[in-house]
Amino acid sequence: MSPRFDYPADWLCSTLRAVRDSARILALFLIALMPDPGVVNCGMIFADEFRLPDDRPVLDRDKLESCGLSVLESKHLILVTDAPLAEVQDLPVLADALFVELQRQLGSLKPDLNRRDFQLTGYVIGAKERFEEADVLPPESVVIRHGRHIGYQFWMNNQSSPYYRRHLLLHEFIHCFMMCEHGMADIPPLWYTEGIAECLATHELSEDIKSSRFGILPATLNGFEGWGRIAEIQTNMTELTNKPTQWQSLMSLECVRNPKDLNFASDLQYAQAWALVWLIRNHPELKPHFSPMSKARTRGEFRDVEKSVPAEVWQRLAVLWPLFLASLTEGFEVEHSFPPLNVAASKSPASEKLELQSGKEWQATGVLIKRGATVRLNCMGRYSVHNKPRPWISEPQGITIDYAYSRPLGEITAMLVAPGGSVCSGRIPIGREGSINAEVDSELWLQVNDSANSRSDNSGSASVEIRIQ
Numbered sequence: 001m002s003p004r005f006d007y008p009a010d011w012l013c014s015t016l017r018a019v020r021d022s023a024r025i026l027a028l029f030l031i032a033l034m035p036d037p038g039v040v041n042c043g044m045i046f047a048d049e050f051r052l053p054d055d056r057p058v059l060d061r062d063k064l065e066s067c068g069l070s071v072l073e074s075k076h077l078i079l080v081t082d083a084p085l086a087e088v089q090d091l092p093v094l095a096d097a098l099f100v101e102l103q104r105q106l107g108s109l110k111p112d113l114n115r116r117d118f119q120l121t122g123y124v125i126g127a128k129e130r131f132e133e134a135d136v137l138p139p140e141s142v143v144i145r146h147g148r149h150i151g152y153q154f155w156m157n158n159q160s161s162p163y164y165r166r167h168l169l170l171h172e173f174i175h176c177f178m179m180c181e182h183g184m185a186d187i188p189p190l191w192y193t194e195g196i197a198e199c200l201a202t203h204e205l206s207e208d209i210k211s212s213r214f215g216i217l218p219a220t221l222n223g224f225e226g227w228g229r230i231a232e233i234q235t236n237m238t239e240l241t242n243k244p245t246q247w248q249s250l251m252s253l254e255c256v257r258n259p260k261d262l263n264f265a266s267d268l269q270y271a272q273a274w275a276l277v278w279l280i281r282n283h284p285e286l287k288p289h290f291s292p293m294s295k296a297r298t299r300g301e302f303r304d305v306e307k308s309v310p311a312e313v314w315q316r317l318a319v320l321w322p323l324f325l326a327s328l329t330e331g332f333e334v335e336h337s338f339p340p341l342n343v344a345a346s347k348s349p350a351s352e353k354l355e356l357q358s359g360k361e362w363q364a365t366g367v368l369i370k371r372g373a374t375v376r377l378n379c380m381g382r383y384s385v386h387n388k389p390r391p392w393i394s395e396p397q398g399i400t401i402d403y404a405y406s407r408p409l410g411e412i413t414a415m416l417v418a419p420g421g422s423v424c425s426g427r428i429p430i431g432r433e434g435s436i437n438a439e440v441d442s443e444l445w446l447q448v449n450d451s452a453n454s455r456s457d458n459s460g461s462a463s464v465e466i467r468i469q
């Protein structure tokens, strides 16, 4: 799924851009001399208005067939495979549906110099030797762990899970779409290119394939077998929140954006990349700042968008990140469960009171606890944590009819996040009263214990008194 090359340095990108721009000026000049640009096939020379030339080899369909390979074709995908047709027959139509969505969400592609439709050739591989015999595999140096893409072609190993087979194909399709204008070297950082591919490939198949939805967050585990991004986050979040150093080096926003391992090979890196891209594309307060990213194709364009996001938004995002990861679940309710962006913790009052809504996930107290200080919490009130068949009334200690995160539903719960988001605590049960000692300067966040996928049927609030000692 990953190009697995080290990210080129800025100076190299600049040089490549300068060479490319010179070639484009030359191309424009040559094209101006041509009687009909529509029939030009300049190969390496192309104008800024056009995407890269379609360099796919012409398929020898008789040879493919003699090697046991089938060819399925739609407007935007030629699929070559040895998989049973029942497994793959819908894939070209699904790719066409994705193409429409990509044009809508990421911007229309530049046209082809020869006015050809955008089309890819994808190889879904069961028995590799058949593809070797047909001479359609990439060079041996291109290792296919799951999937790989080069130019207008991609190769992927067939998957046993129907969902993940589709997902992987869509993921590689998106890479090709995003890199067909500027190539595979001058690209945004891998967390973004992999994250956007993961994000938009996550789909809900419709009976009418053309109406399938892309860029969704799975509502359930069923139907998304093999994907596992949320499970990967949940497992690591639980394991690492009580190990601050490891958390900082594996899960913090800084680590996701600037990872030490540039190979981008672990499932956790894919999961984080997906989660971050999904967050900035869906959080109502982050979306306006990050939406120009969807049009960025080169590293320079991407860096320009990054720089346009105010520093304080990046700082708040770093704090929101662990809170979001702690809440992430199938069916996450976007209307109720995102932590708010614009509530920096700056006060350390001796005493503070606030109302904690049961219908919201993590809520900012605005309270900063200095390193070594102790915060004492006293909670009271009655609120509901479900409304069917009738409201389930809870008090701050929670109710043991049901559990979330292995704790009673409705229990008042805290989480501490260091101002830069580099360290966070796990979920800290409070109940009616409790105290927490801060090992580093920390923002105090609170919630009524419940899942982020079932906040909408809660109502009422707890009253919480916060005292810092």
Ligand SMILES: [Zn+2]
Binding pocket: 001, 002, 003, 171, 175, 193, 194, 197
């Ligand atoms: Zn990928």
